[in-house]
Amino acid sequence: MDAVLVEEQLIDPEQLRELSERRNGPSARRLAAQLGLYLATGAALVLATHPAMIAATLIANGVVQFGLFGMLHEASHKTAFTRSGLNTFAGWIAALAQPMAPALMRAFHFAHHRHTHQLEGDSELAGLSFMAAWPRGLMWLATMSGVSVLVARAGWALFSALVPPRFDRAWTAVLPFVRPERRRRIAWESRALVLIHAGVMTAAVLASPALWRIYWGMVLGHMFLAWYITCEHRGLSEDGTILERTRTLEVPGLVRWLVWNMPYHAEHHGWPAVPWHALPRLHAEVRPQLVHIERPLYLHLHGGRERPRDLG
Numbered sequence: 001m002d003a004v005l006v007e008e009q010l011i012d013p014e015q016l017r018e019l020s021e022r023r024n025g026p027s028a029r030r031l032a033a034q035l036g037l038y039l040a041t042g043a044a045l046v047l048a049t050h051p052a053m054i055a056a057t058l059i060a061n062g063v064v065q066f067g068l069f070g071m072l073h074e075a076s077h078k079t080a081f082t083r084s085g086l087n088t089f090a091g092w093i094a095a096l097a098q099p100m101a102p103a104l105m106r107a108f109h110f111a112h113h114r115h116t117h118q119l120e121g122d123s124e125l126a127g128l129s130f131m132a133a134w135p136r137g138l139m140w141l142a143t144m145s146g147v148s149v150l151v152a153r154a155g156w157a158l159f160s161a162l163v164p165p166r167f168d169r170a171w172t173a174v175l176p177f178v179r180p181e182r183r184r185r186i187a188w189e190s191r192a193l194v195l196i197h198a199g200v201m202t203a204a205v206l207a208s209p210a211l212w213r214i215y216w217g218m219v220l221g222h223m224f225l226a227w228y229i230t231c232e233h234r235g236l237s238e239d240g241t242i243l244e245r246t247r248t249l250e251v252p253g254l255v256r257w258l259v260w261n262m263p264y265h266a267e268h269h270g271w272p273a274v275p276w277h278a279l280p281r282l283h284a285e286v287r288p289q290l291v292h293i294e295r296p297l298y299l300h301l302h303g304g305r306e307r308p309r310d311l312g
Contacts, residue, residue: 010289019278026277027080031090034071037064046210062220065097067258069225072098074260076106079275097218100153101189111177116269117233117245123177134235143230146222160190232265242269243291250295266290
């Protein structure tokens, strides 16, 4: 309801309809570029022999795997392409690096949108009050490692693949944000995802141990992801409008390119039907109304200081 109220007050309905138009071209080009980078950096990482080259390609592959979260996110909204099948395809490409079946990501993310940064209902908070606050001390180190995010995703994938949907109590306890009618699809998608990764791991054990480096890239990618997603909502109030519970992040163009303009995050939460490629134009329209605008690289947030919003 927050989003509807924001739309009515801050932007003309006709302009919003124009901004919400879906286009295949921008997303197809971005998908092709990121898929090419994923394959190229992955191959270079597996084939590298010199320690310096392994380190360099590992960082490159980790950055690319981090960026694929933007693709998975946009595909879950089905705003990347005009056709549902193309959105599903993009979601599966991204799910290789973000081990979360597309249908599960959609259920998880839509619960986050319905209850953004509210302890009761936000899937990102899991009902834990400390998840809403900005992490400090050892909790900061644990959060920024990205391991908790990766373990949760891998655990959900295994649970969904192995536990039949008819086990209602188990599904309700582990995945409370998944509606019963969505469980069957999530289970089958998770089984496919687990089988793909099981095949890669089997090949790593039996034929090419260097394939394990792809998973080190996944770990590194989730570390980068943790640094990013923590800044979207953590530490903000649970009350107020959606714009008061969400930060827009002013970051270098490369970061925006990698994650499909997700740093325009308050804009995305206020108007989730607007595709990624139109978010810069939406930002230009509503910037004076945004409550939290952070820059650069939001390192000051990690240092414990939130800057006042900048209207410039």
